[in-house]
Amino acid sequence: MTKESEEIAKRLAALERDPAYRDHPLMAELNRLAERFYKVERQLRKVSRIGDLLQALLREDNEAFEQAALTDPLTGLPNRRAMQEQLELEAARAEREGTWLVVGMGDVDHFKAVNDSHGHETGDTVLQEVANRLEGGLREYDQCARWGGEEFLVLCPGLSAAQAVRTMERIREAVTGEPVMGGTTPIRVSISFGVAVYQPGEQADDLTSRADVALYEAKRQGRNRSVLAGEDARHFSRGD
Numbered sequence: 088m089t090k091e092s093e094e095i096a097k098r099l100a101a102l103e104r105d106p107a108y109r110d111h112p113l114m115a116e117l118n119r120l121a122e123r124f125y126k127v128e129r130q131l132r133k134v135s136r137i138g139d140l141l142q143a144l145l146r147e148d149n150e151a152f153e154q155a156a157l158t159d160p161l162t163g164l165p166n167r168r169a170m171q172e173q174l175e176l177e178a179a180r181a182e183r184e185g186t187w188l189v190v191g192m193g194d195v196d197h198f199k200a201v202n203d204s205h206g207h208e209t210g211d212t213v214l215q216e217v218a219n220r221l222e223g224g225l226r227e228y229d230q231c232a233r234w235g236g237e238e239f240l241v242l243c244p245g246l247s248a249a250q251a252v253r254t255m256e257r258i259r260e261a262v263t264g265e266p267v268m269g270g271t272t273p274i275r276v277s278i279s280f281g282v283a284v285y286q287p288g289e290q291a292d293d294l295t296s297r298a299d300v301a302l303y304e305a306k307r308q309g310r311n312r313s314v315l316a317g318e319d320a321r322h323f324s325r326g327d
């Protein structure tokens with residue numbers, strides 16, 4: 088019962104006890120009106136509970152929708168949009184706290200040939216397996232996203248240039264190690280990485296652009312390798 092209903096019931100009870108009103112002809116009408124008020128109030132409470140339920144369902148739907156908007160449907164990895172947000176956060180943190188931050192831009196080698204020889208569906212299976220292997224080879228606080236078609240971006244906070252190259256080599260070997268099974272056909276897959284270490288004052292886009300240039304260099308040098316961006320390689324050779 089609401090406060091209003093309790094108040095009405097209390098006042099009606101007081102009238103019933105009062106000999107001046109107890110037998111008044113309007114008492115029965117007052118009681119009927121009070122009953123109707125209680126009923127309408129109960130119905131309103133039901134409607135409000137349904138409203139709460141609908142609101143909770145809508146919230147769940149929105150969360151699922153937002154999650155889907157940040158996830159690549161093929162591999163289940165975060166998509167480019169999600170990674171871009173993460174990159175900006177991590178670049179800001181690296182700038183603020185002076186910590187290391189590494190980006191690895193990976194691109195599956197000769198992937199067009201996989202599609203051409205085994206079909207697009209098998210190509211999809213290969214991308215899913217590459218995603219699993221990349222993710223499986225990373226630390227808990229590293230992140231891997233599908234950046235585009237056959238491109239993956241790996242984000243490793245707290246790694247130096249030397250550690251970055253070791254990490255990219257480890258996950259590159261995880262991709263290259265065993266052939267991927269496309270149905271019953273084993274398919275050899277390799278991946279090239281361009282690696283860039285965050286430099287003070289850089290924007291997230293500068294970092295990915297430098298990783299992209301290093302990736303191009305890895306392809307140029309023959310693929311299936313990790314190449315550190317030029318500027319970072321100088322730090323690397325000094326033994327950072």
Ligand SMILES: Nc1nc2c(ncn2[C@@H]2O[C@H](COP(=O)(O)OP(=O)(O)OP(=O)(O)O)[C@@H](O)[C@H]2O)c(=O)[nH]1
Nearest residue numbers: 194195196197198199200202207208210211236237
């Ligand atoms: N199966 C499949 N193929 C995709 C997907 N996204 C992009 N591709 C294919 O990936 C191929 C990329 O080919 P290219 O950019 O020529 O590069 P590449 O053959 O990997 O050669 P390099 O990068 O130079 O080693 C294209 O044939 C695209 O159609 C996808 O989601 N599924």
